[in-house]
């Protein structure tokens with residue numbers, strides 16, 4: 647066991663926040679689920695919550711654990727420390743597609759990938775993530791580095807036999823093309839799925855997992871609800887991407903894993919299925935992808 651990382655590695659101005667107070671906890675879930683993608687190393691809220699406070703609040707409403715995602719060397723180390731200090735955390739480690747160009751420009755991408763390789767070997771690291779392509783934030787000429795980094799991360803997930811969490815922003819075709827060309831890891835997750843119904847069908851056929859975040863509740867996100875409707879139940883995951891993407895009706899407030907019940911209940915209502923039944927299915931899917939937390 648390592649020491650609980652109670653400091654934030656990334657202090658970030660909370661974008662789009664109208665009210666910095668953490669919202670009231672929702673009604674607890676009867677059947678526990680997991681938050682399969684969050685960033686608890688980033689500070690949020692008027693009074694920041696420690697890792698333990700985040701996990702305790704989550705557990706109190708039926709969130710049994712979280713997968714802590716990463717984007718650079720520092721946050722990847724933080725994720726592994728968190729996972730090794732608390733049984734409610736598993737780690738995902740990676741260089742984020744928007745960070746890859748800076749590492750490459752500094753001539754440090756190979757060195758960074760070697761660090762990720764080492765962290766991926768740790769027993770509580772169960773995914774490479776987040777990796778992928780982001781054409782919204784990264785323009786040419788940074789995309790060559792982004793592509794090279796994505797392919798290197800795919801190779802690492804395969805080498806270590808762990809899952810992969812994909813970040814895909816405005817790059818659907820090229821992400822799918824890359825996975826098809828080099829071969830996807832056995833368990834590939836589209837974190838914060840952002841495609842439409844047609845893409846969801848392609849992903850389902852390929853056996854990829856679709857992880858839905860709080861933005862599925864946004865008014866303008868009908869594409870996500872259409873995608874959800876055609877996703878096989880055994881391929882659905884749920885996440886917060888906290889501190890980002892706070893679900894309706896709490897937009898403008900901090901996001902945290904303890905708010906997962908809001909998104910889960912929304913998914914169940916959209917699908918017209920029982921909340922407990924969907925929770926049991928999604929929890930089983932999560933363990934299938936990442937393995938046991940205990």
Ligand SMILES: [Zn+2]
Nearest residue numbers: 776813837838
């Ligand atoms: Zn992402």
Ligand SMILES: [Zn+2]
Nearest residue numbers: 683715776887
């Ligand atoms: Zn993320």
